[in-house]
Amino acid sequence: MQVSIYRFIPDSDSEPRMQDYEYDLPDDRDLMVLEVLENLKAQDPSIGYRRSCREGVCGSDGMNINGQNGLACKTPVSEAVSRDRLVLRPLPGLPVIRDLIVDMSQFYRQYERVEPFLTNDNPRPAQERLQSQEDREKLDGLYECILCACCTTSCPSFWWNPDKFLGPAALLQSYRFLADSRDTATEERLSKLDDPFSVFRCRGVMNCVNACPKDLNPTRAINEIRTLLIKNGT
Amino acid sequence: MVVNATSFSRSGLTDFLLQRVTAVVLGLYALCIIGFLVANPDVDQIRWVRYMTSPVMLVFGTLTILSFAVHAWIGMWTVGTDYLSEHKMGKYASLVRLLYQGFVVLVVFTYLLIGLGVLWRLPAIFL
Amino acid sequence: MKNLRTLDFDGLIVGGGGAGLRAGLQLAESGYKTAVLSKVFPTRSHTVSAQGGITCAIASEDPDDDWRWHMYDTVKGSDYIGDQDAIEYMCSVGPQVVYELEHMGLPFSRTETGRIYQRPFGGQSKDFGRGGQASRTCAAEDRTGHALLHTLFQANLKADTTFLNEWFAVDLVRNQDGVIVGVIAIEVETGELVFVRSKVTLLATGGAGRIYDSTTNALTNTGDGVAMALRTGVPVQDIEMWQFHPTGIHGMGILVTEGSRGEGGYLINCDGERFMERYAPTAKDLASRDVVSRSMVIEIDEGRGCGPNKDHVYLKLDHLGTEVLNSRLGGIMELCKTYALVDPAVEPIPVVPTCHYMMGGIATQVSGQALSQDEQSDDVPVPGLYAVGEVACVSVHGANRLGGNSLLDLVVFGRAAGLHIQDVLGQGISQRDASASDLEAALARVARWEESQKGENPAELKAELQALMGSSFSVFRTEQKMQDAISKLEDLRSRIEAAHLTDKSEVFNTARVEALELDNLLEVAEATAIAAEGRRESRGAHARVDFEERDDENWLFHSLYFAEDRSLRKRAVNFAPSTVEPFEPVKREY
Numbered sequence: 001m002q003v004s005i006y007r008f009i010p011d012s013d014s015e016p017r018m019q020d021y022e023y024d025l026p027d028d029r030d031l032m033v034l035e036v037l038e039n040l041k042a043q044d045p046s047i048g049y050r051r052s053c054r055e056g057v058c059g060s061d062g063m064n065i066n067g068q069n070g071l072a073c074k075t076p077v078s079e080a081v082s083r084d085r086l087v088l089r090p091l092p093g094l095p096v097i098r099d100l101i102v103d104m105s106q107f108y109r110q111y112e113r114v115e116p117f118l119t120n121d122n123p124r125p126a127q128e129r130l131q132s133q134e135d136r137e138k139l140d141g142l143y144e145c146i147l148c149a150c151c152t153t154s155c156p157s158f159w160w161n162p163d164k165f166l167g168p169a170a171l172l173q174s175y176r177f178l179a180d181s182r183d184t185a186t187e188e189r190l191s192k193l194d195d196p197f198s199v200f201r202c203r204g205v206m207n208c209v210n211a212c213p214k215d216l217n218p219t220r221a222i223n224e225i226r227t228l229l230i231k232n233g234t
Numbered sequence: 235m236v237v238n239a240t241s242f243s244r245s246g247l248t249d250f251l252l253q254r255v256t257a258v259v260l261g262l263y264a265l266c267i268i269g270f271l272v273a274n275p276d277v278d279q280i281r282w283v284r285y286m287t288s289p290v291m292l293v294f295g296t297l298t299i300l301s302f303a304v305h306a307w308i309g310m311w312t313v314g315t316d317y318l319s320e321h322k323m324g325k326y327a328s329l330v331r332l333l334y335q336g337f338v339v340l341v342v343f344t345y346l347l348i349g350l351g352v353l354w355r356l357p358a359i360f361l
Numbered sequence: 362m363k364n365l366r367t368l369d370f371d372g373l374i375v376g377g378g379g380a381g382l383r384a385g386l387q388l389a390e391s392g393y394k395t396a397v398l399s400k401v402f403p404t405r406s407h408t409v410s411a412q413g414g415i416t417c418a419i420a421s422e423d424p425d426d427d428w429r430w431h432m433y434d435t436v437k438g439s440d441y442i443g444d445q446d447a448i449e450y451m452c453s454v455g456p457q458v459v460y461e462l463e464h465m466g467l468p469f470s471r472t473e474t475g476r477i478y479q480r481p482f483g484g485q486s487k488d489f490g491r492g493g494q495a496s497r498t499c500a501a502e503d504r505t506g507h508a509l510l511h512t513l514f515q516a517n518l519k520a521d522t523t524f525l526n527e528w529f530a531v532d533l534v535r536n537q538d539g540v541i542v543g544v545i546a547i548e549v550e551t552g553e554l555v556f557v558r559s560k561v562t563l564l565a566t567g568g569a570g571r572i573y574d575s576t577t578n579a580l581t582n583t584g585d586g587v588a589m590a591l592r593t594g595v596p597v598q599d600i601e602m603w604q605f606h607p608t609g610i611h612g613m614g615i616l617v618t619e620g621s622r623g624e625g626g627y628l629i630n631c632d633g634e635r636f637m638e639r640y641a642p643t644a645k646d647l648a649s650r651d652v653v654s655r656s657m658v659i660e661i662d663e664g665r666g667c668g669p670n671k672d673h674v675y676l677k678l679d680h681l682g683t684e685v686l687n688s689r690l691g692g693i694m695e696l697c698k699t700y701a702l703v704d705p706a707v708e709p710i711p712v713v714p715t716c717h718y719m720m721g722g723i724a725t726q727v728s729g730q731a732l733s734q735d736e737q738s739d740d741v742p743v744p745g746l747y748a749v750g751e752v753a754c755v756s757v758h759g760a761n762r763l764g765g766n767s768l769l770d771l772v773v774f775g776r777a778a779g780l781h782i783q784d785v786l787g788q789g790i791s792q793r794d795a796s797a798s799d800l801e802a803a804l805a806r807v808a809r810w811e812e813s814q815k816g817e818n819p820a821e822l823k824a825e826l827q828a829l830m831g832s833s834f835s836v837f838r839t840e841q842k843m844q845d846a847i848s849k850l851e852d853l854r855s856r857i858e859a860a861h862l863t864d865k866s867e868v869f870n871t872a873r874v875e876a877l878e879l880d881n882l883l884e885v886a887e888a889t890a891i892a893a894e895g896r897r898e899s900r901g902a903h904a905r906v907d908f909e910e911r912d913d914e915n916w917l918f919h920s921l922y923f924a925e926d927r928s929l930r931k932r933a934v935n936f937a938p939s940t941v942e943p944f945e946p947v948k949r950e951y
Contacts, residue, residue: 011866042820045872046864050401053579055615055696057507058405074699097550098869104402117515118466127419128463130475136468143468143501143508147404160316180466193246196312200246226250233247 001025001081003036005047006089007099016096023086025077033065033080033088034072048099056213059146062153063100064089069150069211091153093162107149110166114174115192119185135181142176142221144214145169151208151218157201164197168208168218171199175221178228190225190232199225242308253308256301263298266291287357299349303342310338365800366555370396370523371786373543373559375530375586377403379411379506379771380750381565382513384729387779389522393786398525398546398557400581400874403514407567407579408771411506412692413482413620414498415462415772416765417455421472422479422496423487428452429941431497433489435766438649439759440901440911441946442599442919444935447755450727451766451773453940458772459499467512469501470689480689481623482764484649484951494647496623498765503618503692509768525557529874530585532803533562533746535593536795541745543795544589545803549874552867554807556800560792561745561782564590564723564731565775568751569885571878573716573835574827577609577616581878586752588881590723591888591924595743596733598754598919598932600721600885601893602902604762605836607653609715610701611673616717617693617710619764622646624689626678628657629709630665636674641951648951651761651902654714658836661713668711675709682706714836719885720762720902721892722754724921724932729753729778734921734930745793747782749774756919759934760901809858810876816861819876826853826879830886834893839906843894850887857883888922895929896920913946 001023008016021040025031034054041047049072050060056074063072065080066087080086094102120129152158152167166174174193177183193199199222208218242249270285271277285291318331372388374381377399388395399406420426432452436443463469463477470478477499485495501508517524530544534556543558569584570576587597607628608617622628627646630636640656641648648656657674666672678686678693683706686694690705697703703710724732724740731746731753749755750771757770833846857879864872898912899905918931936943 009866010868041872042818042824045818045820045862045875046866048869048871050405050871052401052405052581053407053410055410056699057504057692058401058407058409058579060401060405101869108402112518115519117519118464120464124464126460128460128469128477131471132475133471133473136471139468143511144504146409146507147402157316160322161319162321177466180468182466196241196244196246196249197315198246200250201312201316229247230251233245 001077002085003040004085004087005099007047008096009046009048009098030076030078032073033075033077033086034061036077036086037072037088048101050101057146059148062091062148062150064091069154071148071150071213074213091149093153093159094149104149106162107152107167107169110152110170111147111173114166114170114177115189116173116177118177118180118183120182121184129182131181138179138181139176141216142172142179145172145176145216146214148213150211150213154207154211156205156207157203161197161201165201166198168202168222171202171225172216172218172221175225178225186228187232190229193225194229194233199229241311242304249308252304256305259298259301260305263294266294283356292353295353296350299346299353302349303346306342307338310342311335314338366553368396368555368557369792370394370557370559372396372561372563372782373398373557374563374565375544376406376565376567376750376752377401377524377526378406378565378567378750379408379510379513379768380775381563382510382517383772383775384563384565384749384779384782385522386513386516386520387776388782389517389520391779391783393783394523396523396525396557396559397517398528398530398544400527400529400549400585402526403524404511406510407582408510408768409507410577410579410616411509411768412503412616412618413623414480414500414505414765415459415509415768416482416485416498416763417459417769418452418497419456419459419477419479419499421476421499426487426495426497428455430487430489430495431455432938432941433944434484434486435757435763436944437490437949438484438761438763439757440761440949441759441913441917441944442756442900442934443759444756445938445943446935447727448757449938449941450777451757451769454773454777455769458769458776462509462512462772465512465516467501467508469499469508480620481647483619483622483647483653484644484763485647494644498620498623500620502688503620503690506768509772528555529877530566530589531807531877533589533593534795534799534803536793536799538793539744540793541593541743542793545800547807547873550869552870552873554804556795558792558795560786560790561747563729563747563749563778563782564752565748565750566752568719569882570716570719572827572830572882572886572889574824574831575609575614575713576716577606577614578716583878583881584719584885585878585881586748587722587888588884590731590746590748591884594733594923594925595723595731595746596921596923596930597888598721598724598921599756599760599892600719600888600922601896601920602720602760603716603834603889604650604718604720604902605654605714606717607650607657607714608676608710608712609717610697611668611711611713613700614715615696615700616715617676617697617712618690619650621676621678621690621693624685625681626676628653628712629675629677630660631667631671632665636660636665644951649761650764651904652951654836655904657714673711673713676712677709678705679707679709716835718762718767719751720754720756720758720760722752723748724919725749725753725755727755727774727777728781729774730781734932738930738932740932747778749778754919760903806877806880810862810873811865813861816859817856819857819860819862819879822853822857822860823879823882826882826886829853830889834889837904837906838893840894843890847890847894850883850890854883854887884924887927888924891927892920892922892929917946
């Protein structure tokens with residue numbers, strides 16, 4: 001198999017290039033893309049990428065694999081490879097720092113903008129705040145986000161307005177707190193979303209749903225926010 | 235909160251709702267026209283003008299032309315802020331976008347005037 | 362040197378996992394200038410991988426539950442070398458700390474009455490072992506660590522903590538008076554070396570499971586804090602105690618939570634026998650982890666393993682039904698389907714004992730204050746240095762940690778350290794300075810790699826080290842193998858010190874970080890080897906073939922390893938809890 005990797009080392013490269021490596025796949029088992037990268041890096045230590053948990057929960061190794069955003073540690077080579085070629089590029093839409101490593105500050109800024117923390121003005125009880133199983137169920141499919149940015153960097157609206165449109169990941173988290181029965185800041189949260197860009201730039205392209213390695217559905221969360229805004233505004 | 239002075243209502247929600255309400259108006263108006271033509275296969279000019287100049291259709295037509303203007307402006311403004319942004323084009327983006335928006339305003343306003351003019355002079359010309 | 366950029370803080374926290382973020386939150390809320398320095402963006406820390414839950418007597422599943430029962434279980438689980446003052450503190454303060462997490466927004470699963478859901482975990486009992494299995498582990502499905510880490514990070518955003526994300530701490534800076542005055546760190550994105558100076562430095566760098574070839578730990582768990590401490594003359598305690606989790610996915614090292622057995626799953630051998638009934642007639646599959654792991658290895662060694670090579674056993678979950686599996690163990694379902702190509706609702710999961718947790722670490726007081734020992738074997742604090750979480754050994758886990766106690770350890774002692782440091786800073790301590798030669802010492806390691814011109818590939822040396830540790834210091838240990846390994850580690854040290862960093866670029870050089878991590882792995886591996894060889898008994902996770910019994914007469918002690926002279930000393934275990942009678946050592950049965 002040929003592995004083609006986007007390379008850019010600002011110390012020595014004036015512009016990015018694709019570098020090809022030959023890789024012999026084992027016959028007896030499928031590899032994850034990250035395993036291929038780890039083995040290549042053992043030979044060429046200069047290849048730069050982030051990774052940590054290698055089991056799809058830390059969200060470090062989001063990258064563009066044969067044109068599709070995904071986690072390297074969770075993408076089997078057999079599913080990604082086409083015509084015996086594996087093409088690895090950094091996540092699109094964010095500045096490249098080096099090789100497969102992108103500058104995620106813009107992504108994190110949008111996450112922080114939705115004030116992703118529980119706000120509750122009532123006095124704290126001596127024990128936990130009670131929450132019914134039905135109310136807790138509303139958080140399923142929201143709190144599991146790992147902030148890998150696969151969704152947001154596959155969204156054309158985010159490419160166009162990365163500073164104004166919050167992007168699917170941040171909006172998913174926004175809704176995670178709007179949907180939490182323990183949060184009392186619904187009005188304030190909604191009032192901060194009622195501009196032409198933050199939420200309403202979502203066009204329902206649904207690239208985010210397609211890209212999410214955790215099978216979450218940001219588009220649905222965005223529609224829920226819209227519904228809340230409409231209810232709140234009328 | 236992101237605001238942009240040139241958006242229609244400065245509220246994303248209002249823009250979003252207006253876009254959809256105006257689309258419904260445009261759609262209904264189209265249905266009325268098509269419905270009339272289907273129901274009257276042997277239509278002639280007299281009946282057509284009479285239909286179009288009935289008070290209901292005059293008001294509806296006016297509403298439709300206004301809806302068209304609002305709908306077009308919101309849509310074209312959105313497209314402009316997607317493609318003609320500082321993020322993509324650098325420091326001249328604002329100027330380019332302003333020129334583009336001026337052009338869109340001109341076109342929409344022209345259509346608006348012509349549309350209303352045609353609609354409201356129909357009774358005078360034909361009746 | 363004179364160009365070295367310097368940043369100043371009141372409190373510096375190295376490590377952005379659960380312990381570091383909990384301590385950071387406490388300090389930031391108190392208004393002190395606090396920084397959390399982390400080599401990965403905080404939500405990528407290994408706490409995120411914790412699955413099953415956080416054990417704590419909040420009396421949700423059982424209204425009569427008592428933190429003293431939890432304390433009893435923890436002391437027994439530790440095989441009696443857990444410090445009872447620390448365990449008492451953790452178990453009694455625990456409920457309050459868990460409620461705080463809930464108030465911060467942690468999305469716990471719920472009971473029908475709306476309280477926090479608790480599930481049974483290994484080693485848990487009611488009424489001091491007399492009342493049967495307890496359900497004491499508070500859970501957010503099987504993603505509790507993820508939920509906890511994100512919640513703590515979010516709370517820190519709210520508190521406006523300063524983050525130095527993707528900064529790699531190279532070494533502690535210790536001045537001539539023996540005071541820790543901060544760290545030398547690399548801002549990885551630019552490659553710049555920075556002196557991060559602080560009145561107080563707290564290590565929360567997590568574990569070092571990557572010294573083994575088969576581990577549930579993240580690739581970043583390289584024992585940076587332990588190694589930094591050892592290099593500055595601070596000893597580490599009970600570092601021979603490594604927990605092997607019974608259910609790592611065979612061949613992948615990926616964890617399947619103990620909660621899967623808590624929900625009713627069990628282990629079977631190639632005959633389909635539920636073999637834990639033989640080894641632990643009462644607790645069965647929910648015996649303590651060390652007990653279950655040893656039983657599995659015995660089954661495999663005696664030829665009752667599964668698969669073509671008979672080198673693993675099966676974890677059976679299919680009888681639980683799809684509904685329980687999806688609602689309580691959704692994360693496990695996903696992991697198994699992706700990495701083991703097995704659907705747990707249909708077929709059993711191939712599992713083997715896999716390195717999971719470092720019980721040992723930097724000895725500390727309950728306040729997190731790091732300790733060393735003077736000539737008279739008395740505890741002496743290391744001025745300016747604190748440690749919490751897996752890097753620390755406070756010691757609540759002793760020779761074997763109970764499932765669900767690690768998350769509790771992180772938040773209880775992260776908070777305790779934050780509170781204590783707040784007090785210390787309130788007393789108005791001044792920033793101590795470091796001389797050029799103090800800084801030089803901390804910069805030496807980076808300089809060594811930068812100047813390397815030829816030598817072996819660090820990646821290959823790392824693989825060699827991991828294989829050596831895996832073959833010599835796993836579930837069962839023998840004198841001969843350990844001694845061989847110690848001499849091989851000496852050889853590896855000289856080879857690693859002569860190894861070659863080929864990539865010397867500045868911008869986001871991960872090869873440099875990995876080379877520095879290799880140094881750290883070596884320090885931890887060597888400490889483990891010498892401490893394991895030195896402890897001539899079997900206790901908790903440390904099982905020796907040549908010394909099969911626990912030896913309370915000679916070894917009811919902590920081991921304390923000093924890297925300077927590679928010596929192993931003993932330190933007394935605390936048997937003086939303040940509100941309950943101490944639990945005296947008895948034979949440990951499940």
